[in-house]
Amino acid sequence: MSTPTAVALEDAKVAFRLGDGRIYTAVEKAHLAVAQGEFVAIVGPTGCGKSTLLNVAAGLLKPAAGSVRIFDRPLAGLNRDAGYLFQADALFPWKTALDNVAIGLEIKGTPRAEALPRAQQWLTSVGLGAFAGRYPHMLSGGQRKRVALAQVLIRDPKILLMDEPFGPLDAQTRQVMGNLLLDLWNADRKAVLFVTHDLEEAIALADRVVIMSAGPSSRIIGDWRVSLPRPRDIFEVRLDKEFHELHREIWSVLKDEVMKGYAQSTHAAEAV
């Protein structure tokens, strides 16, 4: 029995109309499949359209061509099977940490009296049990990410879409958050599509690492399987010999794209 495909992008093309009427093609012919229970990381240089691809999988953006299939059904509108963890702060600033987590259930019609204790449990499992009454501005960046993670996971989505979620955090906090994510993911192994520009983070977390070329019209140019044993510890997996070999191999491809990406962005800056 083959595992079902959670997310399938088939020849997806994403284009935007610019202010001056020209068409900007962000992503060209992206072909990507994420199996159920699989953790896939997308890595690419700045501006390569990796977040764009994630928004297509979420249904926030419509592809200009090609199709998106979620559990073998074409995606129409928003992806109701997916939870989305944003790069920027997305918590509701007027709700306490507890209410921010509980809202995920309340939207579905769960009575508040039932939602609150479950939200409290989730806060505890992301290590913030004592911070239930705090408002987002009273929490640190890392704590806010934990609340956001609980807010998404309490709905028990089948697919988890993550857009450089730990990007704004400092290096140590990122590793701690990575381990927390792996622990939570290990419990029920949802399909994960994780966008990052950090190759080390990608290898340490994922089952597969997908590399995108520099934009515009970026494509998927590489797909590596990471067979490091699970459960992993982010701190220790980086010392592994296999980790280093894989890192060297992927980096040799990624390096050229990163340089191209920089060249293009400086070029674009000069043009402006």
Next chain:
Amino acid sequence: MSRPTLFALQVLVAVVCIVLWQVLSTVPVFGKILLPPFFFSNPFDVFSQIVKWFASGVIWKHLGITLAESILAFVIGSLGGVLVGFWFARQPLVAAVFDPYVKMVNALPRVVLAPIFALWLGLGIWSKVALGVTLVFFIVFFNVYQGVKEVSRTVLDNGRMLGMSERQLMQHVYWPSALSWMFSSLHTSVGFAVVGAVVGEYLGSAAGLGYLIQQAEGVFDVAGVFAGMFVLSAFVILIDFGVTLVERRLLVWRPTASDGRG
């Protein structure tokens, strides 16, 4: 600076001003009184006038009327501002069509509307309420309009991805955002509600603090004018204090300026 020291200095300013006033209006300097009592009265007379008002109980009726007018103006103006602000922000076409008219009405000095309202609504409280409403409405309207339009894109997307319907987005995202903008202008709009009421009373009425001041002025009772001004100031400070309490309760989730983490 410690709080008691600060308070002492604040009181000192008042004491110095009052003593100067009292001295200059009663003791001749080089044979001449610098603040003629006819134009400046003196603190003692003003104070006795205030005491007389409170002792006889006359003032309560006027205070009550002004307070009622202010509250009505604030409530009606805010309600209208919130509803119209919401409507305009959610319907860009409507906003675009009405834009020049909104700007036109808002540019109008509200005092010129007072005679019209007096004609339409009579000399009772409603002409004053109407004047206050025209002031409060625009402040609240502009703030709510801005608040709804400037909801963070990410927060909105997050709401959608969490499965919120349009109605739920309204309840959990647009509404709190708009309210927070409205509350941030609470001091201004409450202040303007009082201004509307008092100016309306001053221009034509039978009761209220503005009426009291206007009556005193009519008989050249300068002590009465000053007494009315002091009662009015105290009244506004009290209301402002109340607003601060309400605000602190409602906007706990907002970072304050001194907060390190934004």
